[in-house]
Amino acid sequence: MRRDAVARYAFVSSAAAPVLLIGGWTLAAAVQPGPSLQRDGYDSLRDTISALAGYGAAHRWIMTAALLGVGICHLVTARGLRPLALPSRVMLGVGGAATVAVAALPLPAAGTSGAHQTAATLAFACLALWPALWRHPGGAVPRPPVAVMIPATLVMVALVLLFTAALGSGVLVGLAERLAAGAQALWPLATVLLLRRPAAVTAILG
Template identity: 65%
Template sequence: MRRSGRYGSVRWFAVVSSATAPVLLIGGWILAAALQPAGFDSLRGTISALAGHNATDRWVMTVALLGVGVCHCVTALGLRPIATPARVMLAAGGIATVLVAAFPLPRSGSSGAHQLAATVAFGCLALWPALSRVSGSAPQPVPPALMRAATGVLVTLVVLFCVALAAGVLVGLAERVAAGAQSLWPLTTVLALHPRTRAALGLTRAAG
């Protein structure tokens, strides 16, 4: 894979990890929800509830969350064309996702550790694209306006999830839309850095 920008090319394993993350997350919540007793509503029930101590076969969503977190860390390691602060924040979001699984919801009440981990995960995974600009005069690996727009969309989805959570309306749907979009953006970024994609968009010379 040819070099792109002063940080080099995106590594092959980032392609694998970024593609695996949304498969694990979305496939995990679909399978975990299917294993719950009749009456579980994915439009209202959260992803965390599927990994909580009250869930049936909670290991399914737990393993999925752990895998997603590891995938984000691996993707951050392989996104070499992206500025270091963005990669660090993506990795932080991955670590926080692992902690979401490590501190599940209890059988009753809430968990401060779980809420903190989920807040950090949502925040980091929404904000990292905005930090992707490479400093100095080096050509930008991806258009900064695109990455800022991505952060705007991801932050908006997180805010809508918070509103749904406060109102108690369609919490599960809002969370899945926000979390699903966050899991897909690393893959979108990796594909945008692929030489064939860049050539199709006319960015090959700028990245050279």
């Protein structure tokens, strides 16, 4: 295999990330207790993903393990995306490391955690922006093409801003977070597929 080709293991790691994340939040939400006189039940449209791994959650190990796995997957994928410029791969790797930190710094049973919020903010920022840095300066025709990577970055940034607005208003916070986090988990896989099949992409984009 050429040294500038995508590593085969990057396909496995990038495919595993969205499976772990979406499967994790689905399973973890399903095992939360229902509403009672003392507290409301968990609501995926209203409540955050981090709440499923917090100290107040039932079976918190499920979401903790999922977040840890997602972070490791991003780190592995970043190493395998060799055709991309180094700043892009570093940012994806930092996003992965920050996701591991999110798992390692859970929310308390009540209130917030500054360390957790810092790790989550860094993860969301890096995982939204890394596609914009993929191109080698002065290089040949970029792979994947500009028409794909820049719009992808803009969409993920917009979803993060939507999540930020939802946090401020308290409306549909869980839904907004899942849209942003889901898109960020899927894009490394999309990038690997684009790099592995450049001819098909060229034909589609003209």
